Amino acid sequence: MALRTILTVGDETLKKKCRPVTEFNDHLHTLLDDMTETLLESGGVGLAAPQIGILRRVVVLLDVNKDPEEVIELINPEVIEMNELEQTIEGCLSVPGKYGYVMRPTWAKIRAQDRNGNWFEREGEGIVAQCFCHETEHLDGHLFTEKVTEYVEVEQE
Template identity: 75%
Template sequence: MALRKILTQGDEQLLKRSRKVEKFDARLHTLIDDMRETLENSGGVGLAAPQVGVLRRVVVLLDVNQEPEEMVELVNPEVVEQSGEQRIVEGCLSVPGVYGYVTRPTWARIRAQDRDGNWFEREGEGIVAQCFCHETEHLDGHLFTEKVEEYVDIEELQREDGEEGEPE
């Protein structure tokens, strides 16, 4: 496994639509393994292949609602159902230091394939539903900044909430 460089806003790769994965081979497994390691090293909760310069429909994310947290691998994911609404502070590994309020569903179901090509569905609430939507938008060349309703100063927000850490 290897750490991959996370591309940042301004890189044209982030604005391109990713291609469907059709080969479930060792090369795909290496990409997924590298993305897992990169995400674990980043402090984020989700990472899409375009963020590491690979235009394929692959996402890894942490299901923080599981105990212990579970790393989820999604190949060719699509959000198939969603409900509710939450206005939440969001950030992105590809837009470091920028945070803003976005509206996302409170619950979402995603359909995807695993690293071997088997189809499955998974549900998520709260930050996991948010992450499903955020990461699949990366696969279509979109950044969360397109959805920001109001930018926030994260340090000021943390002082008001009395919390440590950064929202992802």
């Protein structure tokens, strides 16, 4: 496994639409392992492949509600269901130090493939539902800053 560099806002790669994954091979598995290592090192909740310069529809995230140690791998993910939107505070590893109010569902269901290409569905609440939306938007070249209604000061630990 290897740590990858996280791109930050201003890098054009973050604005590009990612291609679907079609081959579930060693190359993909290495990417997933590297993304997991990079995510865990970053202290973030989710990471999308374009954030490390790879234009493929791949996301890793932590299910912080169930088991903060469990990394969920989402290949070709799509949010297929969500409940009503509520205002919440959000940030992004690619937009360091900036936090703002966005509208997100408090519950969402995602459909994705695992590292072997098997489709599955998974539900998430709160920050996990928020992360499903945030990370899939990265795959279409969108950043949360496009949705921010107001920036807020958040104390850093």
